[in-house]
Amino acid sequence: MKNLHFTIVLIIILSALTACSSPQVEPSHTPAIPTQMPVPSATPEAEVEASASITPTATATETPTVSPTPTTSPTPEIQYMISAELDYVNLLLSVRQFISIPNNSSTPLNEIMLVVPTNLYQGVFNLTYIAWDDGQEIADHNLRGSQLYIPMQEPLNPGMTKNIILYYELRLPPNNSSAEAGPTPFGYTTRQINLVDWYPFVPPYRKDQGWMMRDPWAYGEFLVYPVANFDVTITLKNLPQAVTIAASAPDTGDGETHKYYLKQGRNFVWSVSPSYTVFEEQLNGTTIMGYVFLPDAVAGEQAFYATVNAFQLYSELYGPYPHPMLTMVEADFDHGMEYQGLYFLNRGFFASYDGTAGSFLIAIAAHETSHQWWYGLVANDQALEPWLDEALATYSEYLFYEYYYPKRLDDFWWDRRVNPYHPAGWVNSTIYNASGYREYRDAVYLQGAIFINDLRNLIGDEAFFAFLKDYASTYANQIATGNDFFRILAGHTDADFTPLLTTYFQR
Numbered sequence: 001m002k003n004l005h006f007t008i009v010l011i012i013i014l015s016a017l018t019a020c021s022s023p024q025v026e027p028s029h030t031p032a033i034p035t036q037m038p039v040p041s042a043t044p045e046a047e048v049e050a051s052a053s054i055t056p057t058a059t060a061t062e063t064p065t066v067s068p069t070p071t072t073s074p075t076p077e078i079q080y081m082i083s084a085e086l087d088y089v090n091l092l093l094s095v096r097q098f099i100s101i102p103n104n105s106s107t108p109l110n111e112i113m114l115v116v117p118t119n120l121y122q123g124v125f126n127l128t129y130i131a132w133d134d135g136q137e138i139a140d141h142n143l144r145g146s147q148l149y150i151p152m153q154e155p156l157n158p159g160m161t162k163n164i165i166l167y168y169e170l171r172l173p174p175n176n177s178s179a180e181a182g183p184t185p186f187g188y189t190t191r192q193i194n195l196v197d198w199y200p201f202v203p204p205y206r207k208d209q210g211w212m213m214r215d216p217w218a219y220g221e222f223l224v225y226p227v228a229n230f231d232v233t234i235t236l237k238n239l240p241q242a243v244t245i246a247a248s249a250p251d252t253g254d255g256e257t258h259k260y261y262l263k264q265g266r267n268f269v270w271s272v273s274p275s276y277t278v279f280e281e282q283l284n285g286t287t288i289m290g291y292v293f294l295p296d297a298v299a300g301e302q303a304f305y306a307t308v309n310a311f312q313l314y315s316e317l318y319g320p321y322p323h324p325m326l327t328m329v330e331a332d333f334d335h336g337m338e339y340q341g342l343y344f345l346n347r348g349f350f351a352s353y354d355g356t357a358g359s360f361l362i363a364i365a366a367h368e369t370s371h372q373w374w375y376g377l378v379a380n381d382q383a384l385e386p387w388l389d390e391a392l393a394t395y396s397e398y399l400f401y402e403y404y405y406p407k408r409l410d411d412f413w414w415d416r417r418v419n420p421y422h423p424a425g426w427v428n429s430t431i432y433n434a435s436g437y438r439e440y441r442d443a444v445y446l447q448g449a450i451f452i453n454d455l456r457n458l459i460g461d462e463a464f465f466a467f468l469k470d471y472a473s474t475y476a477n478q479i480a481t482g483n484d485f486f487r488i489l490a491g492h493t494d495a496d497f498t499p500l501l502t503t504y505f506q507r
C-alpha cells in the first residue's frame with residue numbers, strides 16, 4: 001500500500017456539513033458564520049524578508065551575509081528564516097537557519113539561550129556552524145541536553161537585537177525512540193515523517209526567572225513558546241514516490257520549492273507522507289485541511305468535519321482565529337499533539353471510531369482544535385501551569401457537545417470522557433507532580449474541566465463567556481499565568497469563587 005500514491009483532494013462545500021456529520025446523530029444546529037475575519041496588517045512575506053536575507057545557495061563553508069533586523073517597531077519580534085532540505089530516502093534533514101533575537105526584557109542579557117529539543121535524541125542533532133551575522137563564529141557556545149548557551153561578548157541591552165546563523169543536520173530517528181524527550185510526534189514511521197520542535201528556538205525570557213526552559217518529562221508538554229515570525233523554505237530530494245506535505249501554514253512555493261510564512265505563531269511544524277488522503281474546507285477566510293491515511297478515510301472525514309465545526313464554534317466563543325490555515329494530521333503513533341496551526345490526531349482514535357459523535361475521535365478533534373486558542377493564541381507555561389491550556393481545551397469538548405449534540409451531552413461526554421475515571425487531584429498540578437499519566441490527566445484535564453464547569457454555573461453564562469473572550473483578547477500572543485486568568489475573571493463577576501479555589505487548587 002505504501003508504494004501507491006493515494007492523494008485525493010475532496011473539496012466539500014459548507015452546505016454539505018450536516019450531511020457529512022455522524023451517521024447516527026446529526027448536529028442539532030450549526031452556528032452562524034461570524035461576520036468579521038481578521039486581516040493581517042502586513043503580509044508576513046514582506047515583514048520577514050525585510051529583516052534579513054540568506055543566500056539560498058550558501059553552504060556551511062561560506063560566511064553568510066545577513067543584514068541586521070531593523071528595529072523601528074517599538075517591540076521587535078523574534079524572526080526565523082529557515083531553509084531545510086529533506087533527503088527522503090536517507091532520512092536526513094540539512095538546515096540553514098537565521099534567528100533574529102530581540103531583547104524585549106528590561107535587563108541586559110549576558111548570554112542567549114536556544115532550546116534544541118532534537119538534541120534530547122541520541123545522534124540526531126549535528127551542529128556544523130554557528131556564527132553572528134557578521135560572520136564571526138561563536139566558538140564558546142555550550143550545548144547541554146536541549147539547552148544551547150551562547151555567551152555575549154558584550155551584554156545585549158533592552159531594545160537591542162542580535163542575529164545568529166546556524167547550520168545543522170538532523171539524522172531523523174524512528175518515532176518515539178527517546179523516552180527523554182517525552183511523547184512527541186517527532187521522527188519517522190513507515191508511512192510518515194513528522195518535523196515538530198525540529199529547529200533551535202528562543203524561549204521566553206522573564207526578569208524574575210530568566211530563560212523559561214523546563215525539564216522534559218515522561219508525559220505532558222514542557223516547552224514554552226513566545227510568538228515569532230517564521231519564513232520557512234523546504235525542498236525534498238531522493239523521492240521514490242510522490243509525497244504530500246502538511247504544514248502549519250499555506251504553501252506559497254512553486255511546487256519544487258515549498259515556502260511558508262507564519263506571522264506571530266508559537267512554532268512551525270510539518271509532516272510528509274506518500275499516503276495522505278486530503279480534505280479541504282474554507283471557513284471565515286481560513287483554509288482548514290485534513291490529512292489522514294486512506295484506510296481511515298471514513299473516520300477521517302468525521303474527524304475533519306468535527307474540526308471544522310469546532311473551529312466555527314470556538315471562533316465565535318473565544319474570538320477570531322488569526323491565521324490563514326488550520327491543519328489536522330492523522331498521527332501514525334499512539335499520541336496526539338497540538339502545535340501552532342497544526343495538530344496530530346492519534347491513529348488509535350481512528351481505529352476505535354464507532355460511528356457515533358461520542359467517539360473519542362470526535363471529542364479529541366474538538367479538544368485539539370481549541371488548543372489554537374488555549375496554547376496558540378494564549379500560551380502558558382505548559383510544564384508548571386498545564387491546566388491553563390488543558391482544562392480549557394477539555395472543557396471546550398463539553399462546549400462542542402453542548403452546542404452540536406445537546407440531547408446526548410451526558411451520554412456522549414460526561415459518561416464517556418469524565419465519569420468513568422472518577423477524577424481527583426489538584427487542578428493546578430505541574431507535569432512533575434503526579435505519579436503517572438492517569439493521575440496527571442485526571443487532575444489537570446478532567447478535574448480542570450469540572451472546575452471550569454462549576455465556575456460557569458457560579459457566575460452565569462453571560463459573565464462566563466465574556467470572561468473567556470476577554471482573557472483570549474487580553475493575553476493574545478502572550479504567555480498567561482493563573483494569576484492573569486483570575487485577575488480577568490474578577491473583572492467579570494462579583495461572585496465569590498474562593499470556595500472553588502479551595503476545592504480544586506492547591507494553595
Ligand SMILES: [Zn+2]
Nearest residue numbers: 367371390393
Ligand atoms: Zn490538550
